[in-house]
Amino acid sequence: MPRNKMSSGRTIVSAVASDRVITKFTQAFHPDATPYQKVNFHPKVKAACAENKTGRVGLKIAKAVLVGDVSVGKTCLVNRFCHDVFDREYKATIGVDFEVEKFSVLGVHITLQVWDTAGQERFKCIAASYYRGAQIVIVVFDMTDEESLHHTVKWMEDACATADEPVKFLVGTKKDLLSPAAYSDIETRALKYASQMEAEFWATSSKNGENVQDFFFRAVCMSFDTSLQKELEAGFAPSKKIGNDLIQVQRSSSDLYERKKKSSKCCN
Numbered sequence: 617m618p619r620n621k622m623s624s625g626r627t628i629v630s631a632v633a634s635d636r637v638i639t640k641f642t643q644a645f646h647p648d649a650t651p652y653q654k655v656n657f658h659p660k661v662k663a664a665c666a667e668n669k670t671g672r673v674g675l676k677i678a679k680a681v682l683v684g685d686v687s688v689g690k691t692c693l694v695n696r697f698c699h700d701v702f703d704r705e706y707k708a709t710i711g712v713d714f715e716v717e718k719f720s721v722l723g724v725h726i727t728l729q730v731w732d733t734a735g736q737e738r739f740k741c742i743a744a745s746y747y748r749g750a751q752i753v754i755v756v757f758d759m760t761d762e763e764s765l766h767h768t769v770k771w772m773e774d775a776c777a778t779a780d781e782p783v784k785f786l787v788g789t790k791k792d793l794l795s796p797a798a799y800s801d802i803e804t805r806a807l808k809y810a811s812q813m814e815a816e817f818w819a820t821s822s823k824n825g826e827n828v829q830d831f832f833f834r835a836v837c838m839s840f841d842t843s844l845q846k847e848l849e850a851g852f853a854p855s856k857k858i859g860n861d862l863i864q865v866q867r868s869s870s871d872l873y874e875r876k877k878k879s880s881k882c883c884n
């Protein structure tokens with residue numbers, strides 16, 4: 617297999633970085649913290665991938681959108697996962713940013729778009745226009761700020777209104793700032809919110825990276841399995857364009873590894 621070394625030091629295998637190759641279904645953060653019972657890829661999905669029968673399907677996976685209050689740590693979460701960096705200085709997101717990550721899941725190449733929205737009220741109008749068609753909704757709160765947890769119900773409601781039957785996640789950040797007792801306390805409350813929203817809970821730290829990669833891998837596995845299952849049941853009918861986004865999923869891609877970053881700025 618062709619291998620290249622990126623400037624960041626990540627090794628690229630067939631257009632996908634070696635640390636973006638998923639061969640096993642990533643488990644939930646905690647078995648009691650999820651409404652999703654999946655612990656493995658569906659047998660039909662596994663068979664289709666093994667037999668190279670995923671076709672040239674234009675699966676509309678995987679668009680992920682991050683929402684949540686100002687300064688809860690959305691951008692840091694994305695930056696830790698996509699660039700393995702952490703910035704302690706707060707720089708507010710203006711409008712919306714997005715990142716593109718390529719994965720190989722069971723040998724199938726997929727692209728994940730990660731939309732990082734601004735928490736500031738004045739950008740809400742723009743951010744909301746990017747929720748459409750998302751298959752992964754990630755509502756983020758700061759585990760040191762209880763108010764931000766209370767607001768997650770509304771964020772989830774708004775984001776899901778135009779999303780595409782999304783996999784739902786409630787992600788707590790800044791775990792590194794909590795004592796074990798304080799963490800246990802907020803976790804108990806967060807689990808109640810997650811259960812009420814029918815979302816899967818994860819606790820993370822972008823500062824030290826705790827659970828960040830596992831969380832994104834879990835999101836990709838869930839979305840991939842669900843979408844491919846749907847496509848298989850539909851008999852690979854030509855995929856419909858839903859919303860603004862259509863992401864190609866192909867068995868083999870000749871694309872070079874690429875990283876796009878786009879900023880949409882607004883208003884008021």
Ligand SMILES: Nc1nc2c(ncn2[C@@H]2O[C@H](COP(=O)(O)OP(=O)(O)OP(=O)(O)O)[C@@H](O)[C@H]2O)c(=O)[nH]1
Pocket residue numbers: 684685686687688689690691692693703704705706707708709710733734735736789790791792793820821822823824
């Ligand atoms: N200690 C610690 N600080 C964090 C963590 N995540 C984020 N922060 C800090 O929290 C502040 C806000 O982080 P951002 O990621 O910019 O917050 P945001 O949610 O993107 O904010 P908006 O773009 O305004 O919506 C920054 O000063 C970060 O350094 C974390 O896991 N641990």
Ligand SMILES: [Mg+2]
Pocket residue numbers: 690691692707708709732733734735
């Ligand atoms: Mg931000």
